[in-house]
Amino acid sequence: MLRRLLKLGAFGLVVAAGLFLWGWLGARADPIVRRATIELPRWPDGAAPVTVALLSDIHIGSSVTDDGRLRRIVAQVNALRPDLVLLAGDFVAGHDPEDGRRYAARLTGPLSGLRARLGVVAVLGNHDHWTDPVAVRTALEQARVTVVENGAVARGPLAIIGIGDAHTGHDSLPAVLAAFHRVKGAPLMLTHSPDVAAELPPGGGVLLAGHTHCGQAVLPWWGPISVPSRYGNRYLCGVIREGRNTIVVTGGVGTSVVPLRFGAPPDLWLLTVGPGGR
Structure with missing residues (x-):
């Protein structure tokens, strides 16, 4: 009886280790x-369509996203030749300010390699605010990334409207509208x-976001x-279409809390945006 229990326990450990490895490798896969x-x-009038690469949830500092993987993702994005790159937050992992500052410093080198004619x-994101938003912003700006929080910037035919993170209460639609x-x-x-x-008002707006990781762990039948x-x-x-509004939610390239993905692989979006309704 004891031997049978030991065999079952060993089998369970092997299965658990296999599942962990499978989920970890899936999380580290190319998006x-x-x-x-x-x-x-x-x-x-007369402006050509623009290609936009959308990335989110890098979470550098976790075992899933190290400097080398982030550089590979940057190379993958550059190979798509987007006109514009948009980064939808959660650049660092964890909740501790000291860790956040250390992880943020590792963003500058890889992200400075992004190439897009419109920048x-x-x-x-929430983890950036939970750790050290000043350090994250500084690291991004050193990589020539423009950080927009409840404001707007012009990029070619586009007005990019940056809305603060709603999960941590940093969004301000009145400030956004004034900036727009x-x-x-x-x-x-x-x-x-x-x-x-x-x-959002039902006026035909387009919103790009991340944060959900597409569930990160999605189980069959559940x-x-x-x-x-x-x-x-x-x-x-x-x-996602809601009336005349369109929302695009990326699953992100990293993980949060648990360094595993099941049924929700890392992804990024290449969007072609152009003329629509007036």
Whole structure:
């Protein structure tokens, strides 16, 4: 009887180790490139469409995303030849300010390698605010990344509207609207948590976000184990249409808390944005 129990225990450990390795290797895999064409209102007359690479949830400092993997992802993005790169927050792992400062310093080298004719624009995420947002912002700016929080910047025919992270209460739609009126171009909103989508006016806006990791662990016949959203699966993943509004949620390239992915592989988006409704 004891021998049988020991065999069962050993078998269980082997299975658990195999599952862990499978999930860890899946989390470290090169991101899947997902593609979509999105129409934007108020597109300037005569302006050509723009290709936008959307990345999120790098979480450098975890065992899934080290400097070498981040450099490979940067090379993957550059090979797509986007006109513009948008980074939707959660650049560092963890919650501790000291760890956040140490991890943030490792962002500058790899991210400075991004190449796009219209540049790179970012917003901060919940882990960035939980650790050290000043250190994260500084590291990004040293990599020539423009950080926009509740403001707007012009990039070619686009007005990139950066909305602060709703998960940590840093979003301010009044400030965003005021900033948008000072910048010309077709509006393209960027944020970390997609929850802010529920507060958008139904005017045909486009919002790009991350944060959910597409569930990170999605089980057959069950679905995602946990989704960090007040709205459950409403903004889980992919292209979501709500009336005239469009929300694109990327699964991100890193992991949070547990360095594993099941049924929700890392991804990034290459979007072609162009003229739509007025």
